[in-house]
Amino acid sequence: MQHAVGVLESGLCRYVLISYGHNALSGDSMRRMLMELSGDDAVFGHFGATGGYALAARRAMHEFGTGPETWKKIAVGQRKWANLNPAAMMFGKPMTEADYDKARWVVEPLRLPDNCLITDGGRAIIVTSLERARDLKQPPAVIMGMGQDHPSTAVAQSDWMAGPTGARKAGETALAMAGIRLDEVDACEIYDCFTYTVEITLQDYGFFKPGEGRDWLQGGTIEPGGSMPVNTSGGQLSEAYFMGLTPIAEGAMQIMGRCGKRQLGPETRTKSPEIIMISDNGGILESHSCILLRRW
Amino acid sequence: MSYDKPLPRINADNQAFWEGCRMHELRFQQCKGCGHVRWPPSDRCPRCHCTETRRLISKGIGRVYTFAVYHVAYHPGFAGDLPYTVAVVALDEGPHLLTNIVGCRPEQVVCDMPVEVAWEDVVDRITLPKFRPLSSAEGLG
Amino acid sequence: MTSLLRDKYAVVGVGYTAQGRVPGRTSLSFHLEASANAIKDAGLDKDDVDGFICYRQFPADSNENALTPAMIAQHLGIAPTYISQDAN
Numbered sequence: 001m002q003h004a005v006g007v008l009e010s011g012l013c014r015y016v017l018i019s020y021g022h023n024a025l026s027g028d029s030m031r032r033m034l035m036e037l038s039g040d041d042a043v044f045g046h047f048g049a050t051g052g053y054a055l056a057a058r059r060a061m062h063e064f065g066t067g068p069e070t071w072k073k074i075a076v077g078q079r080k081w082a083n084l085n086p087a088a089m090m091f092g093k094p095m096t097e098a099d100y101d102k103a104r105w106v107v108e109p110l111r112l113p114d115n116c117l118i119t120d121g122g123r124a125i126i127v128t129s130l131e132r133a134r135d136l137k138q139p140p141a142v143i144m145g146m147g148q149d150h151p152s153t154a155v156a157q158s159d160w161m162a163g164p165t166g167a168r169k170a171g172e173t174a175l176a177m178a179g180i181r182l183d184e185v186d187a188c189e190i191y192d193c194f195t196y197t198v199e200i201t202l203q204d205y206g207f208f209k210p211g212e213g214r215d216w217l218q219g220g221t222i223e224p225g226g227s228m229p230v231n232t233s234g235g236q237l238s239e240a241y242f243m244g245l246t247p248i249a250e251g252a253m254q255i256m257g258r259c260g261k262r263q264l265g266p267e268t269r270t271k272s273p274e275i276i277m278i279s280d281n282g283g284i285l286e287s288h289s290c291i292l293l294r295r296w
Numbered sequence: 297m298s299y300d301k302p303l304p305r306i307n308a309d310n311q312a313f314w315e316g317c318r319m320h321e322l323r324f325q326q327c328k329g330c331g332h333v334r335w336p337p338s339d340r341c342p343r344c345h346c347t348e349t350r351r352l353i354s355k356g357i358g359r360v361y362t363f364a365v366y367h368v369a370y371h372p373g374f375a376g377d378l379p380y381t382v383a384v385v386a387l388d389e390g391p392h393l394l395t396n397i398v399g400c401r402p403e404q405v406v407c408d409m410p411v412e413v414a415w416e417d418v419v420d421r422i423t424l425p426k427f428r429p430l431s432s433a434e435g436l437g
Numbered sequence: 438m439t440s441l442l443r444d445k446y447a448v449v450g451v452g453y454t455a456q457g458r459v460p461g462r463t464s465l466s467f468h469l470e471a472s473a474n475a476i477k478d479a480g481l482d483k484d485d486v487d488g489f490i491c492y493r494q495f496p497a498d499s500n501e502n503a504l505t506p507a508m509i510a511q512h513l514g515i516a517p518t519y520i521s522q523d524a525n
Binding site: 003004005007008009012013014015016017018019020021022023024025026027028029030032033036087089119120121122123124125126127128129130132133136137138140141142143144145146176177178179240242243244245248249252253255256282293294296 | 480
């Protein structure tokens with residue numbers, strides 16, 4: 001997104017298309033991907049993102065006392081949103097905390113519902129100037145702030161996997177650019193490759209202090225009817241995985257008011273969204289990007 | 297039975313490390329400019345960009361910085377090992393090494409647990425540095 | 438980035454595709470469906486699109502060519518003035 005804005009601002013382009021597509025579920029690329037991305041870690045049987053985030057999540061358990069009791073609130077909360085979204089892969093498949101507790105380990109301490117989905121499909125967005133947006137069909141989801149931070153260290157060598165991650169600086173940068181405080185944010189669309197990613201991102205953004213996520217999540221904070229809705233399509237855990245375009249597209253659609261039964265506002269007993277905070281991650285917490293979208 | 301797990305891909309940067317493993321020595325590059333002990337090996341120091349190094353041989357003792365217990369075999373070679381423990385060991389000399397914890401059950405592993413290197417000669421010319429619980433508390437830096 | 442950029446740009450279109458388990462399709466086909474739908478959603482013509490950024494891509498299937506932004510642009514019938522593959 002910052003890239004798109006850069007080329008628009010430089011005058012190189014007027015309308016930028018950003019696209020993603022992958023036949024990840026039905027195709028044969030996933031296993032090869034695991035091997036290609038694992039490098040020599042594969043020598044020790046360490047593969048892919050689940051293992052990497054499991055290392056980070058375990059260190060976080062040790063440093064600030066998080067764990068499955070926190071993560072299941074995220075998994076269950078997002079599943080409730082997915083059940084308001086007919087396009088979500090987990091639509092019609094409700095999940096209770098007891099279901100979470102019974103789910104099998106993938107790479108401990110992460111269970112199956114801590115992992116994002118593997119999806120066939122694609123997603124794309126168009127970015128242009130607000131000036132040009134006035135003549136177009138949809139109400140614009142205006143980019144209010146952006147920030148990135150790239151710690152750029154493999155998880156095995158990182159000593160900040162329990163935070164602060166790149167989300168801290170990226171979030172502060174985006175809020176400063178927008179000229180707003182965190183408490184002016186109405187909802188979040190957080191890159192949720194794993195439940196722990198959601199916790200550490202919200203924590204580093206400043207929604208709660210280290211280890212206080214479990215209390216903050218009590219009482220359905222992020223769910224329909226909650227005070228800070230998170231991942232309102234079901235997210236990558238329960239809707240579909242399209243890299244950063246899962247959260248960005250949902251944030252834009254919520255701002256545009258086009259989300260049907262899951263629309264923030266009276267429909268879901270939540271605040272009508274004026275400002276939504278959106279995140280994207282690269283690698284295993286190596287790279288972070290934050291965007292603030294607003295209604296116009 | 298032949299070894300059916302992935303093997304390290306030796307290149308110009310990591311050759312000295314894997315040759316050291318064959319001799320049961322954990323060899324790291326220590327920067328001659330600033331003294332930083334770096335891992336993974338590379339052409340220049342990420343702190344000061346100095347290209348001169350001296351060889352530092354680790355005592356092979358450290359602590360479990362973090363760990364993960366695999367319940368799924370992403371590669372058929374690991375199917376018989378499930379559940380197995382992947383860990384990051386913070387060596388006393390500084391480097392964080394991705395490895396396996398052996399010699400104890402996964403549920404006995406905890407963060408900050410002291411460990412020592414346990415060499416595993418897997419095939420001719422390749423020896424892997426794995427780690428096991430430290431036999432005594434002595435030797436901890 | 439400075440605050441001069443605040444409120445200057447916007448997302449104006451979103452493109453969806455069939456999603457979930459959708460067998461018998463290439464990754465390229467999902468790019469094309471999502472992109473065409475986003476262009477339509479914004480109320481634009483494909484020839485309006487003069488910038489194309491393709492998200493970072495996982496490896497393609499063994500029976501499919503590696504995806505590049507130029508290949509996707511070709512199949513969309515667009516010739517952007519700026520093209521890139523991006524990480525974030």
